[in-house]
Amino acid sequence: MAIFTTEYFTMTEADAIEYAKTRLNFFDEDAELTCKEIGDGNLNYVFRLVDEKNNKSVIVKQAGPVARISDEFKLSPDRNRIESEILELQNKLAPGFVPEIYGYDPIMNCCAMEDLSDHEIMRTALMKHKKFPLFADHITTYMVNTLLLTSDVVMEHKEKKELVKSFMNPELCEITEDLVYTEPFYDCHRNDVFPASRDFVQETIWNDKALQLETAKLKFEFMTNAQSLLHGDLHTGSVFIKEDSTKVIDPEFAFYGPAGYDVGNVIANLTFALANAKYTIEDAGQREDQIDYLQNTIIDIVDLFKEKFVKAWDEKVTDRTARYEGFKEYYLDSVLRDTAAVSGLELCRRIIGLAHVKDITSIEDAEKRAAAEKECLTAGKRFILERGTLKTGEDFIKVVKESFNNI
Template identity: 35%
Template sequence: MEFEALTSSELAAYLHRIPAVNALLGDDSELEVVEVGDGNLNYVYFVSNVQVPQQSVVVKQAPPFLRLVGEAWPLTRQRMEHEVAALRRFGALCPQHVPQVYHADSELFLVVMQRLASHRILRRGLIDGIVYPKLAGHMATYLARTLFYGSDLFLDAEAKKEAARAGINSELCKITEELVFTFPFEGHPSNVYSEALPKAAIERLRHHVPLRVAVAQMKWAFMNHAETLLHGDLHTGSIMVNQDESYVIDPEFAFYGPMGFDVGALLANFLLAFFSREWHGRVDGADPRPYQSWLLKQVVEVWNGFAAQFLGLWREHENTGGANSWHFIGDDPSHECAEAFRAAFIRRLFADTLGFTGCKMIRRIVGMAKVADITSIPDAAARAAIEVRCLQFAETLLVQREALMGIEEVVELATATQLSREVDA
């Protein structure tokens, strides 16, 4: 059967037939339906009571193709089931940072969720130079809780393996494998290059051996290291914020993969915002440096806060006799061996995070789905200069990820790259 997105009247009638949703919107009220999707993957609607606009919900419907491309890139609509399962799982672990699911329909492949009407997409806020004082702490908590509680560090072995089996999302993983780790590094027709980007920068992505090896290593990790349930697409367009709250949305790419992928994806977006701030911060004659400093502070505080909370959850679980507390370090009365293992674990996770950060930055510069932080820069030469700095920085993260010893070194590297302003031909 050929797919057709629900019309406004069809969706309104459908929601009135769902008692729980009908009660939220106002029994049989007149509804306003507005399609607000970004056109990449799904159809997204805001539905509100005409008389009482604050009574509203968000509805997502998954077509059987990649909306950005069309029917030439088919997908199964069952992928919505992965998103719903992830929203419910993450919502149970971190309800203060995940929207509530009101209703899901496997037949129509849609989900009805809490609308965050007093929030905005984080990416737009960062482009506008808004400071969110609680953001880093919120994201550190979200990452620590979702990544720890889905892993073998918390779950018993049988439960973890069953969860990983149920979480297989091969269709959308394939999209990530291609769009993040493969296509940007070859002459694929899906790549889109800004007009002034030097050809030497493009050729380097394709032929620089240390970079290509590092990217291949990260792709291997993505495909094979089923460490925990990931969001799978944690960028600043998947976070909604105001001054007091932060919510993570759109986990349609959720699957069991390497922990560093979620952390790296978020850090990559903060760093893209940092480099692009050189343009956005000067549009009105302002000094971009104060906000750039704030963005780098988010990078530091997200990583440090995540690592501290993650380790705290781990120690607490072992100290309270958690089911798997014996699984990695056996008899260890002084806890010296356990602490050494934890330190090595976090060190390896940090290196993974840097590698995934680099991959995510590169794909947003040359790949199919870009970011408004960069694409909204109208000056072609200025945009290309920023893109080159992003590519140089990302390459360094990938190639030197084992040598960089702390997040402060990453920030120093970003600052030095920003100040260099040199195009490496």
């Protein structure tokens, strides 16, 4: 229909059905389609279309010109193109760990992709206190393959620079620069601080000039270090999971930046899950069991990432100078330093800033929520300030254990 071929508009569920019938070569001719808008994120509209007659389904994801979280954020719909292209690339680099893309439409600013409804959003699953023993292995394979293999260490340098140009993402980078690196560390009007935590935030975060200096250093490193092709928003809400499968979704914040940004986001969001377990599980044995699982997962992610990174380096490095004695260790240390820093930034910004996480906001008891927030902020501050000293999974989990009382 011409309605989908001339100019953009935000689709309704009925529009999405008509779009699937007329613009997607996916469903059978006799398809009987139903549609539900299932997007619960901050930016986009996500339609799940189902043909129960032929047992087929697809996701259509549409990017609007403003964020759903706030119309203050004016966004380029080009993020949908970026998401489609990066998923296709990552499916080559880390096959099986991202959804399959069926097509991208630059007029309607949408893409069609594999329906992962047999999986569960990881944040939701962890809030139900489920365990996924394969996650650490899966996510570290994904991160090593997508981060190291898109760097100058491995790629031909001109080819890498072409990718840097292709994945310029200034509007979404600005959101990260504001919401992660800047606003949480002063009394910004856009922050959303839980009243019971505000005095602690003022004293511990906003009044700490040494901390502010370190966040300034990190912000400018983030803006200028085009190291690896990042997912850019790799939290537990961006992972679909089941017992034997992990799928990373929503890479619309993708751009070239410091590799540790992705790894740190994973560590921080598992820490939020740990805080949720501590303050919402009533049975002491179950609570201890879930906390142990999450602690061990954090340890495994750091250590498996290092192990796989070194192995991939030895097998894949193409740049002659990258093979000089000591350079591999220097490079990996820089990634671990950034991992620790971003773990801290994420822990702080999700408590103080505009975009919270349900792991914390779902803690109904105000006193417990405030305690959880203070512990997350304590760990976050230490991760930032001590980032140069954290080299192993045990180093990372020590910061968490010492910041959280009685775990």
